[in-house]
Amino acid sequence: MAIVMNNHVFKGHRTLLGNKFVTYGELELPTREGIYPKSNSFDWGNSSRGANQLAFSMLFQLSSQELAEQYAEQFTQDVVRSLHARDWVLSASDVLEWMEKNCDIPQPKEQEPKVKVKAANNTKKKPKKQKSNIVKDICQELGITQKQLAEILEVPEGTVSSWAVKNEIPRLGKKAIEFYMKSQKNQKIVDSYRSFIELLQAS
Known part of the structure; x- marks a missing residue:
């Protein structure tokens, strides 16, 4: 004591x-x-x-x-x-x-500092999945640049850049891009049909 x-x-x-x-x-x-x-x-x-x-x-x-x-x-x-x-x-x-x-008086034991041992975490942290950018994805799919996309939609290049920064395209912009992508597909169909006709005529 x-x-x-x-x-x-x-x-x-x-x-x-x-x-x-x-x-x-x-x-x-x-x-x-x-x-x-x-x-x-x-x-x-x-x-x-x-x-x-x-x-x-x-x-x-x-x-x-x-x-x-x-x-x-x-x-x-x-x-x-x-x-x-x-x-x-x-x-x-x-x-x-x-x-x-x-007198043999027991001295209070000094409390050893508690050392918290943090368990080693061997699990590798999964790299954070980068969020896709809708403007970049569209340009990549069409094989064009943001500048070319602005020219196709007939809007200022800064407008497309703003969409890329916000990662958001307004409703009218989406409609215009969808229309252009459909027309591109249709154009490919037309081109394929013309090539087929040319092959028939040449045979």
Whole structure:
């Protein structure tokens, strides 16, 4: 457990009639005989059960029950036994310093930084499919340039370029292109028919 430093003090007082009182931070220190039944009262300046009870209560006040039970007798011999005066003051810092030197206090483990391991993604990213451009596709199909398409439709070349940038052809433009493409097909049919007639005439 971690020990927290504070400025409180333990104060002991023995009356002329022999009654003993111990306070911590101006409040009476409980004997805690319910969890450490050595004695129902405190004592100091010796190694009695009352001195052992005081040692436990002081250690318990600043740490845990487990640590207080484990080191109460040693604290009695090292510290409580040497308190011979009727009135004494022992700072919490002094008790904590004794604990640091004599107690096996587990230190909190430093948390290791969590390293997120990103799983290697071996799958190759598919190249993004380029969106087709309607103007370029038409020009490619007809085997002409955008300038030639503008001449066929009798519109400014900038108009066709604008269609290509927007990738959109207005309704009338589409109709004109469809009509031209049909006429080209029909022309091919006519040309094929003429070639066939010429072959017949030549035979």
